[in-house]
Amino acid sequence: MSTTASFFVPVQDQIHRVEHLMRSQAEGHNPDLKAALDHLISSGGKRIRPTLTILTGRMLGADEDRLVTLAAAIELLHTATLVHDDLIDGSLLRRGIPTLNSRWSPGATVLTGDFLFARAAKLAADTESVPAISLFATTLGVIVNGEITQLFTSRCRANRDEYYQRIYAKTASLFETCTCCAALISPVSAETTTLVRQYGYDIGMAFQIIDDVFDFTSDQSQLGKPVGSDLRQGLITLPTLFFLENHPDDEDAQEILAGDCLHYDEQVSRLVEKIRTSEAIDLAMAEANRFVDQALEKLQQLPECPERHHLEQLTLYITRRNS
């Protein structure tokens, strides 16, 4: 599957407007910022978050201009967090394209991320919805708090609750913000807002679990990084958690359960191979599908319309996409 998946078609024009609005944020500012923003936007993904925002808002009767503004705010916030993440992780490539920190000094990279935060906040303010702006700011706090917790928490911790908290902070909180903010700028009831917020939560959780599965099942050329790179960095994700639960006697599993990181590349590679060929992959996918089913159930409670149909397609796409 690619960005030509059917549900992307009806939002093509809006996505172009979103990208144009993102690019325009550097206008009147330093030309180096314009160059950085152009680079970041040209190398940027499938725009799943703006697509989700626009389809949700359109379904609920939001004004198109405000919706484009909101979608640009969210995607720019997402971009800003990636700029700082790549710097902190020392990543030189993202989606096969050089990161900002691979070319610029740490200082310039920090400030560019800060600038994107500032302009994302300005775009959020441009929606003129105080509840949407407030949720937007809260979510940035949740995302950053999650990253700090990950940074300060000892690696190789195997705990399902911690995993769910981490992927909520990392991914689901922003998906939830996409759908909830779209509702907050729409003429709908508090019940509908809660419903689409939960829908955003569900697909966000599914999205990250599947990303974590792909980290084991895709090959290096698809991932743009070594297979099992999470585990290699000491990050325990759902496939590993299932493997540990089902194979407590495995020698590598025992080491992790004892609270140790695996120290040798060969040992990690061996464990990655065991996990990717085990039932842990199917169990993790089943967990992702449970969130997908919950998401679809939420959609069923909304009036039928073309956008609801597109959102169903987007929800199903989450599990079938390539990484």
Added chain:
Amino acid sequence: MSTTASFFVPVQDQIHRVEHLMRSQAEGHNPDLKAALDHLISSGGKRIRPTLTILTGRMLGADEDRLVTLAAAIELLHTATLVHDDLIDGSLLRRGIPTLNSRWSPGATVLTGDFLFARAAKLAADTESVPAISLFATTLGVIVNGEITQLFTSRCRANRDEYYQRIYAKTASLFETCTCCAALISPVSAETTTLVRQYGYDIGMAFQIIDDVFDFTSDQSQLGKPVGSDLRQGLITLPTLFFLENHPDDEDAQEILAGDCLHYDEQVSRLVEKIRTSEAIDLAMAEANRFVDQALEKLQQLPECPERHHLEQLTLYITRRNS
């Protein structure tokens, strides 16, 4: 002068509330963030920005709770920018107290700054004034754009326009935001809002010029850094600009005017000494006083009240404070 200057007295309670609200932003988040925030708030300055915000808003009839929220948002934004600045500059001390980056990894420092931005944005949203939130976000963009411009601009550039643009971005834009946002949450006319915004601009410009003068005239124990540290870093401020204008034949001045940085410590020390004992200091102070006079003129146009009197005291204090 110290924080016991008379105009601080009537806002003492509010400043305590501002600090309490700032500290509470880490609640429900990672305990390391709470520790960082406590450290930053305990080591934080005179609270001139919150004082300016509260006195202005009170003069204009703003609700006290919203005013405290706004003041906390502004001071937290200011704190966040300092966290990233100290990291980028590699500063180990600020006001004689260890910086966050002197103790934490670069990654943890970047994320802590990001967290403070997020919570500052949330506090701004809590004022529930879209124009205030919007100006707040715009100002963060201006500040960061100024820092990036400084980072990418070759050092040792001697240009008055650039200097004014730089100190506007660095300092006056946030002072302007203090007074303008205070007006935006008050029941006042657009004319009054413009007037107090200009007042904030004037005292912000005066504040930074005087800081730049102190960098030459204070001694190392007061500054907590070497005298003339701006010039040592290749940063040309107003005293140097006046010296260059008045002594174009000075051998050190000529080197700078030719676009070169001074390469030897002894040469910089010699030039610093020439500047600090020259008329350039008085000329720069006169320029700061011109902004102070403009600020006082703006205040004269507002109805007389105790807060206006306190703001006059605050304005005069700007030129007399120790660094």
